[in-house]
Amino acid sequence: MARPRPRGSRSRRRAQRDTRARVLIVCEGKKTEPTYFRDLIRIYRLTAANVKIAGVGVDPQTVVDKAKERQETEQRTEDGYDRIFCVFDRDEHESFDTASRDAAQHGFQLARSWPCFEYWLLLHFALERSPYTRAGKKSPAANCVSKLKKHYPSYTKAGEGVFAALQSKLDTAIGNAQKALRDATNTNEYNPSTEIHCLVEYLKSLRPNSVSGP
Numbered sequence: 001m002a003r004p005r006p007r008g009s010r011s012r013r014r015a016q017r018d019t020r021a022r023v024l025i026v027c028e029g030k031k032t033e034p035t036y037f038r039d040l041i042r043i044y045r046l047t048a049a050n051v052k053i054a055g056v057g058v059d060p061q062t063v064v065d066k067a068k069e070r071q072e073t074e075q076r077t078e079d080g081y082d083r084i085f086c087v088f089d090r091d092e093h094e095s096f097d098t099a100s101r102d103a104a105q106h107g108f109q110l111a112r113s114w115p116c117f118e119y120w121l122l123l124h125f126a127l128e129r130s131p132y133t134r135a136g137k138k139s140p141a142a143n144c145v146s147k148l149k150k151h152y153p154s155y156t157k158a159g160e161g162v163f164a165a166l167q168s169k170l171d172t173a174i175g176n177a178q179k180a181l182r183d184a185t186n187t188n189e190y191n192p193s194t195e196i197h198c199l200v201e202y203l204k205s206l207r208p209n210s211v212s213g214p
Helices: 009-019 032-043 060-077 096-105 117-122 140-151 162-187 196-205
Strands: 022-027 050-055 083-089 109-114
Touching: 022 032, 022 060, 032 050, 032 117, 032 162, 032 196, 050 060, 060 083, 060 096, 083 096, 083 196, 096 109, 109 117, 109 196, 117 140, 117 162, 117 196, 162 196
Parallel strands: 022 050, 022 083, 083 109
Antiparallel strands: none
16 A cells, blocks of 8 residues: 655645746847846845846847757757746737747747836836837837836836846736736737736746745
8 A cells, every 4th residue: 555645745846846947038138138037036046946048139039939949959958948938029029929829839938028028117116008109210119118217217228236126016016917917818908018927926936935025
């Protein structure tokens, strides 16, 4: 007769595996998103989690192609990644829809933003669902950045310390992002909304027990 399994042992082992997860995050931006997530990883002390970040700086399809390339390379040399996240913006990218389908077909997690990553940062201050559109020479993303700077005047795309500066408002941002995405799904109007909070919440789940707070 098999020995009874102690209650909770499976969940403890699963939690242990998760904290040592091998994670790849491929970002459309070369500076803004990689810097944000590196700051998050440092502040949350994700030393046990092997989280790699790549910024390709082109467009959504290039992000997905880079993720596939890194996945193939890793599978030849290591055990592969437990999760791969593709982070990219809607803005005015023609490859957005095809890249989204391609990523899903390869089992990648999507962390997209409509129109851009800065909408996620804006949600730390306010929940807004008015669509962003092109205005003259300013793209939807540029208009979103302008709106963010009304709340966060010192923000720059290449700046460091964004995660730390906004960390105290993180729970507000997550709640606002959940509401925005739920409304976007119900109305089929995704501009503006974001999935970045899903990635942030996953990374939060990898924190050592000693790290608390937002």
